[in-house]
Amino acid sequence: MSVLKQLQDIVGAAQVLTGEAMDPYVVDWRGRYRGQALAVVRPASTQEVADVVKVCVSNKTPIVPSGGNTSLCGGATPDDTGRAVVVCLARLNKVRAIDTDNDTMTVEAGCILQAVQEAARGADRLFPLSLAAEGSCTIGGNLATNAGGTQVLRYGNTRDLALGLEVVTAEGEIWHGLRGLRKDNTGYDLRDLFIGSEGTLGIITAATLKLYPLPVAQRTAMLALNTMEDAITVLSRARAGFGASLTGFEVMMGPVLQAVVRLFPQQRLPFEGASAQSPWFALLELSDSESAEHAQGRFEAVLGAAIEDGLVTDAAIAENIAQSKAMWHLRESIPLAEAELGKSIKHDVSIPISSIGRFVQVTNAALQKRFPGIQHIVFGHLGDGNLHYNVARAPNQTEQELLASQYDVYQLVHDSVHAHAGSISAEHGVGQLKRDELTRYKSELELKLMKQIKTALDPQGLMNPGKVLQA
């Protein structure tokens, strides 16, 4: 019996896609990678996923797990051999349980992140993971890539939000690891090994996640600053002054936000005059367990001192939810503004916070020397040391000229990241995009240990081949 027939027997013929119906699954959403597949299979249960994997394994057919197809690194796109089966988890989309006394919820991998957030809110709880793609990415993909986002400063990455997993292994067995425990020291940390492994060791089918109390009030502030160093000092003071109430600390180059308001005139900076022309801006979010007035008072005390000490040149505290949303909207419009400016070369890097100022100075200077006039687009989650350090063409350059230098730019920036003890993938994962780059920056020993684990858990090398590690 053919592989296709066997797969149809498991999930039903309607859920085995071939030909053009596969198109949305074989191209990544940025359109950088296009692959081919034998079929796209859409199982509806963990048992069906396990049965699909068993069929693939017995036919030596590669398996590419797929969620919301929002990977920025081609992590869910098959290669061009056409041999792989794409296993789409979208139909595993049930919230299985919410336990408010235990502050946990158990959800299936195909749940859209926003649906998970809303289910938690419906139970008067917060599921804090929040990122730009939340309307279409799935929690399974978030787990597979250990996604980050804007709340990491307070709540950690996806890994920190997961207590238990259900996983279909590379042999098609089901690991029932859906524990809702804050403490469990009974053996090796399989959970964290599967999280972030990008589908190369097994398929995450469900997870038990941590919930938190909803904040009583949130307050947002935007600051104008002269230097990145000042932003780092303000971050340190904000951590001390607000404790864990500080749930967001974003930093943005002035010219980047100025481009946002130039391109989208319906948006406005909350500053006038010189402050609006500031070289740097920061966006702070305070989540308070008391009241809006209390949050406001805290902001005024800490930010007032920072202004007095000359660390902050101007500050605007949102007075209502609309103003707060407008501030976040400025931040979230940066990628759109980037797109308006034409193609750019993007880096998702992290650096120890103590070295970020120097990293930006040194790297900007090195880029200018090598590519005079190139434009810097620097913003990111300063509280996590995570910068989106992007580069747009010089005024006298064409897009083609910029893109022709893409790999030289990557190498210059990533070499600088490495020299500053940073990571070349902070929150987007490796996928295909950075797989080969990784061999430049990881030690041979670390790559060897990773390969030993890969071989131990996926001896035939069928799970998402060519992602993370070279085949």
Added chain:
Amino acid sequence: MSVLKQLQDIVGAAQVLTGEAMDPYVVDWRGRYRGQALAVVRPASTQEVADVVKVCVSNKTPIVPSGGNTSLCGGATPDDTGRAVVVCLARLNKVRAIDTDNDTMTVEAGCILQAVQEAARGADRLFPLSLAAEGSCTIGGNLATNAGGTQVLRYGNTRDLALGLEVVTAEGEIWHGLRGLRKDNTGYDLRDLFIGSEGTLGIITAATLKLYPLPVAQRTAMLALNTMEDAITVLSRARAGFGASLTGFEVMMGPVLQAVVRLFPQQRLPFEGASAQSPWFALLELSDSESAEHAQGRFEAVLGAAIEDGLVTDAAIAENIAQSKAMWHLRESIPLAEAELGKSIKHDVSIPISSIGRFVQVTNAALQKRFPGIQHIVFGHLGDGNLHYNVARAPNQTEQELLASQYDVYQLVHDSVHAHAGSISAEHGVGQLKRDELTRYKSELELKLMKQIKTALDPQGLMNPGKVLQA
């Protein structure tokens, strides 16, 4: 050349102990396990550890890593074959770096936990890991066992406090993974695999740890309660009302604290009359980033409401540091009081918080039915779902009779833990003590995955054999 001679060449003859000099290293501190060793080696650097491992590997000599020898599960005690070399990490005790801007510190494995806390405090930062053995346990042992303690509710287990590791692998190579990054998604999570593996996959020689701002003020309160269910409701309200300022939530059976003040008359409960006879007590700690007055006000608001609603029968808020220390001293005296009461059978378990009340009821009843008159000693970190669920002899029983039923008691309690979706080792690890029990509660698949990883990273099975997994 003999193994001993080779080891002496690496660390110097004075640091290779044999004969009686090995005594402190071959018995665990509770005196439950006594092993034998070929030698105890005390390397002074990571390179020396690596060289020692290489010598052992080439001679097929088992290796038992040792820190402060405070394992409660015999995790650092060699078996009785006398073939193993104990590798004591105590001389790797340098604080290598503190980076206050990045809020990280890098310490060697042999640093005493208390020294790590003090080094952080000296830099005006908090390293929050805190547990009873902190004056003698080492951070390497804390990492190897993923130790818990009293601050987990807010700051997590040791795993959550580590950003990077340096590890000597089972082949004697050095993995330089001392990253100080909050976000790093570049491959498999080797860090969390080594953490909690109890020296069975490699030897942790150093770690980069997270630091936090010191709280501006701390306030402690003790509550008298009628039931465990009420304690759970108060926990939920405290989490909502205090947010992340809630850094401790301990629960204790009334008769246990009453035994403490009976046995140690210099200690006193902060209650009089009926409240002092309460069936349950809770200990709360609030760490405030504003002021002592603010913490006091928050306590009064949330606890006042809990009293009005009948959830709490009485509450005492410590008015100064001495009173606060006295409350914690009551809690910390429970193990000493237990020892005064004679030998007890101890369980370190975790349960989803929503099931803890039922677990205690059902398990107490089952124990009473099977062992009439047996005494319950129940206390623990309710905020983490972690109970120390211990049992002392019935009045008409001798210690010998109690201990004769030890394995039946283990099985009854652990079966109940398992039936309530809990863990039989919350924060103490597996070691030798629970290695065989584990096979009763872990699925065959999970044990198989663990063995596959063990074989991949330690193919000769020389790293701490007989711990965690059966040899």
